[in-house]
Amino acid sequence: MKKIFITLLIVLGSFAVEAQELVWQTDVTKALEISKKTKKPLLLFFTGSDWCGWCIRLQKEVLKTPEFAAWAKDNVVLVELDFPRRTPLTPELQKQNNELVQLFEVRGYPTVWLVNAATKDGKTNFEKLGSTGYVAGGPTAWLNVANSILKNK
Numbered sequence: 001m002k003k004i005f006i007t008l009l010i011v012l013g014s015f016a017v018e019a020q021e022l023v024w025q026t027d028v029t030k031a032l033e034i035s036k037k038t039k040k041p042l043l044l045f046f047t048g049s050d051w052c053g054w055c056i057r058l059q060k061e062v063l064k065t066p067e068f069a070a071w072a073k074d075n076v077v078l079v080e081l082d083f084p085r086r087t088p089l090t091p092e093l094q095k096q097n098n099e100l101v102q103l104f105e106v107r108g109y110p111t112v113w114l115v116n117a118a119t120k121d122g123k124t125n126f127e128k129l130g131s132t133g134y135v136a137g138g139p140t141a142w143l144n145v146a147n148s149i150l151k152n153k
Contacts, residue, residue, distance in 0.1 A: 022069045024080040028096055031079045032117050032124060041129060041150065043076040046101060046111040050084045054134045055110040058142075067139035075150060076114065083109070110134055114149045 024045070025031035035042050045063070047055040062068050072078055081097045082089070089097070103126070104113050116127040130149035135142040 021073060022078070024078045026080055026082070026093060028079060028081075028100065028124075031077050032119060035077045035117060036119075038077065040075060040077050041114050041116050042079050043072065043146075044079050044081055044100065044104065044113040044115060046081045046083070046104070046106045046109060046113075048083045048085065048109045049080075050086045052109045058110045058134045062135075062139045062142040065139045067143065071139075071143050071146070075146075104128070104131075108133070112146075114146065 025034065028042075031042055034040075047059075049055060049059075081100055083097060083101070104111070110133050111131060112133060113131045114129040116129065118125050118127075129152060132142070132145045132149065135145050
């Protein structure tokens with residue numbers, strides 16, 4: 001009985017660790033630091049998490065899958081830029097997200113930009129690699145689009 005319990009704890013613990021590995025930054029400054037250290041581009045996910053049906057669908061079908069988690073861990077720094085209607089954001093986060101939605105000329109949700117960024121003299125410059133949104137076909141189809149954008153960097 002003790003061996004079964006220990007085995008169960010190990011298995012459940014490994015699932016919890018795997019699920020916790022995928023971290024979405026909300027602070028772009030922090031994400032820029034991680035990007036600089038890891039030499040990975042940023043994946044900017046513009047979303048309306050509590051009202052946008054296509055955003056929720058993209059999350060469910062792609063962004064919360066093990067395939068996406070494995071890809072993201074190796075390829076990008078994840079940044080969620082949310083525009084919720086029911087959940088209040090801090091004024092700082094709201095200001096940051098509004099500035100970035102204008103900079104990237106987001107016209108609809110979900111929008112995902114893959115970008116390289118560099119900070120010089122306190123000013124951040126973004127090199128736009130490409131953008132996408134919801135892609136039908138699950139994680140494989142979406143990752144094919146993302147990989148084709150990253151190949152052009």
